[in-house]
Amino acid sequence: MENAGVFLPVIAALPFLGALLPGIMIQAGRNASAAFAAAPTLLAFIMLIICTPSVLRGEVLQFQFEWLPALGLNVNFMLDGLGLLFAGLILGIGLLITLYARFYLSREDPMGQFYTYLLLFQGAMTGIVLSDNILLLLIFWELTSLSSFLLIGYWKHLPEGRQGARMALTVTGMGGLAMIAGMLILGDIAGSYDLSVILTRKEAIQSSPLYLPALLLILMGCFTKSAQFPFHFWLPHAMAAPTPVSAYLHSATMVKAGLFLMARMWPVLSGTPEWFYIVSTTGLITMVLAAVIALFKDDLKALLAFSTVSHLGLVTMLLGLGTNIAAVAAVFHILNHATFKAALFMTAGIIDHEAHTRDIKRLGGLRHLMPVTFVIATLGALSMAGFPLLSGFLSKEMMLEQTVHTVWAGPDYAVPILATLGALFSAAYSLRYIFHVFGGEVRDDYPSKPHDPAFGMWAGPALLIAIAILIGILPAVAEPLVKISAYAVTGGNLPYFHLKIWHGLTPALFMSVIALTGGAGLLVLHRPLERVWNAVPRPEAKVIFDALVGAATKAAHWLTDTLHNGRMSRYAFVFALTVLGAGAFAWLGGEIGPRTRALQPAPLAVLVGWILLVTCTTVMVSYHRHRFLALVLMGVIGLTVSLGFVYLSAPDLALTQISVEVVTIILLLLALNFLPKRTPVDSSLARRVRDGALAITGGLAVAGLSFAMLTRDFALPTISDYHLVNSYKGGGGTNVVNVILVDFRGFDTFGEIIVLGIAALVIFALTRSVLDGPGGRWLAGWGPDADEAGDRHPVMMVIATRVMMPIALMVGAYIFLRGHNMPGGGFIAGLIVAIALVMQYMASGFAWAEARQRIRYHAMIATGVLIASATGVGAWFNGRPFLTSDFGYVTLPPLEKFELATAMLFDTGVFLTVVGAVMLALDSLSRMARRAGETVNIHPMDINLGRNGKKD
Amino acid sequence: MELLFASAVGILTAAGLYLVMRQRTFPVILGISLLSYAVNLFLFASGRLAVNMPPVLLKGVEDFTDPLPQALVLTAIVISFGMTAVVVMLSLGAYLSARSDRIDLNDTEKTGDTRQ
Incomplete structure (x- = not known):
């Protein structure tokens, strides 16, 4: 097949694309939903089969597409033997599960949802095994965690389901995060995030000092996903999921993702003592421990869950051994386990479905009632136990053979003995599954009278068991697949081997015999053993997990509550402290060059200004409780700052600062009209000292930084x-400065006038909501808390402002027009015009002035922004980018030659927005005054006779 | 002159920081304004200090101060006005609605428990 690689992204994408179909097709009935879930899976499976011959010939199919090359994230897929084995398992068993679930789910269960989740999971899983880029792999890896969360918690009404889903997500998600870190380190060492490159860099990776951290982090991801000790506890709790999910995720696919990754990375990560001791020890402990626990579980699915953990441990141990032939055994057992365990889970589901219980203590004698299920379950359990002529026997035999050759930290008998013990318990629980469920007398107290299910429900497990028998009798059938995937795992160093039943009288055979007979013996002694088991106290993983989660939640709450307790003064303190800390860190961590600029002399005028500023600031802080005084001093400070700008060659800034200062002070005065005039003492002396100390430290730091900057x-x-x-x-x-504002950095200015306009609209909206709320009602009954002046609108002021109005407007126009060439411009002109208008407002009252005003400020802001953007868009018609300015010189007699620039138009937009925004803000405040009972005068000037501050 | 400038920025920062950490809205607004002065001056100073060198291209003038920080600070001044105006309205609205100009949500020293 030429270019079969193009199938790979399609295979990975099909389940995702198809995921919506079953959810939609459920309207057409449950069969349609199931059919549309099966269709994309089947299509992907067929494509995989088309690819199979070339992979079996030893080719590695590839597909490459650059997604974010700058990050090394490419959509690269590859299909080699290992990928083929896993993709085959995922899609093949996926098909059987789809069929099974159609009959398993009851009418009350939302089946469309189930199939959608299942396909999402299937797509993520397929993505993992086909990825050639580890970043892409990580994305799919996290997707399996998320989609399995949905599947485990599918029965939302069951608390166990929700808790199990949460636990699974926490544990596997945590491992996934660790793995991201590990993979990033690995990619960094290898210099590429492409697996095909990484797999060729064994020496570089293993000699790197970062090998161990990367290994530990990656293994953390694998062990959590594959439920290895001590992270094994989530898998039994995930059994609250519907059985198809358990059969698919928790035996055949997802829990094998960890094994897959260990196998995938085997060529570069294995072979070191670290790998051997961490991986094989973890696997061995998991295998034995879980097998022992499984024997004493009465819940069928719990038994199978712990048995799965045990078998995953077995494969982990084999991968940990690091020898090529052990890797072959590992691959072979992955295949065998997936077939018989998925079948066994499905039989457990059938029993649960028919008898309405999966408690072994309430079952027994089912061989008479459910003969078909009995045959399937028995063959599956025997394969799990490792009986000859079944597939489980072959790989277990290979495993035992490998342990004989393993020396673990000195003694050479520890590993074989433990492995035999694990196999022995494995045989015992497998036999228990047969004898305690199907053996014995038929009972009459089943919750429901069981009988064999519909064909669709047992067809899947039957097919899987048939495969197990076929491989068991004719191991050569599986040999090409095992060979080609083991070839991929071992990185091409495939040892010579044949899969066969009879190896002669090897130690492994004796160990097998011991395990099987011992297992049978254990089953006979099950009752007394169980009493002992139940009497011995054991740590309960869920309790420990809940305690850990509880502690973490508590710590998080404590931290949040401490930092974020609703007291803004604390936020300010924490913020100042953090900024100071960050600054100190940067200062101490960096280097400062030598002083390169000479100090400039300070004339007397500068010194006077400095004294004025410092005195005002100090007095203002000391007397800030007197709010009017503080406001006056602030005005002085602002004025001094403007003078500073004048002196330091910044005329534009000086003009802006002084006009902003005027507007700000007016705004604050208006607000202070309603606010309390004095600030009471709230904080203790200690707290003021603390704040003062922090403030002074901050001030010193900024002063030091400024000085350092100014002298270099x-x-x-x-x-x-x-x-x-x-x-x-x-x-x-x-x-x-003006050219930068309207031309070079016009886009910044454009953004800023929009922000200014939004701020004004926010103020307008806030005023409306306050006035409509309780604040407005309160305001209606408000009286001035100080004596008001007798003449609200003094004659002198009214006349003066009227005269000044045209002059002020002319100054505004002048400042605006000259802005491009001399200090001035839209910002400053806007502020000046706003002040001119405010003067009228102050002289005769807001309402009086407003009644004579023809333009609405909202419209003014909008027009300003629109003109600015239209100017920007205009550049497009010239074939230039947004806001590119143009200019030319025009001669109009009798005037001198003058310049017209599009920047001028842009500046008009700025001007209008500034005027509109400032005026809207002040106008909003005046609305409050009117609500407070300020009457609208008919004449421009009036005299208030009731000057005692009381209202009528 | 650099020393005077730097110390002035430092004093404005210290005063602003202290006032921002008060518990009533009005001093906090004043503190924010002082901090704005300090920050604007600091940004302005990143072009270094120069006397009699305005960035206006006139015939016969060779030396100009750095125009870029000036342009940035100019918009910053206008934006800080917008910010001050919004904060003033927020505090005024809060005062009218709650009859108090305290800024801390819960006045008890005990933290937490707001969630229950």
């Missing part, structure tokens, strides 16, 4: 020279 030249070449050089040539203006 730029560390990097500055881009300012570019602006200076191109301002006139490219922007057509000589005031570089």
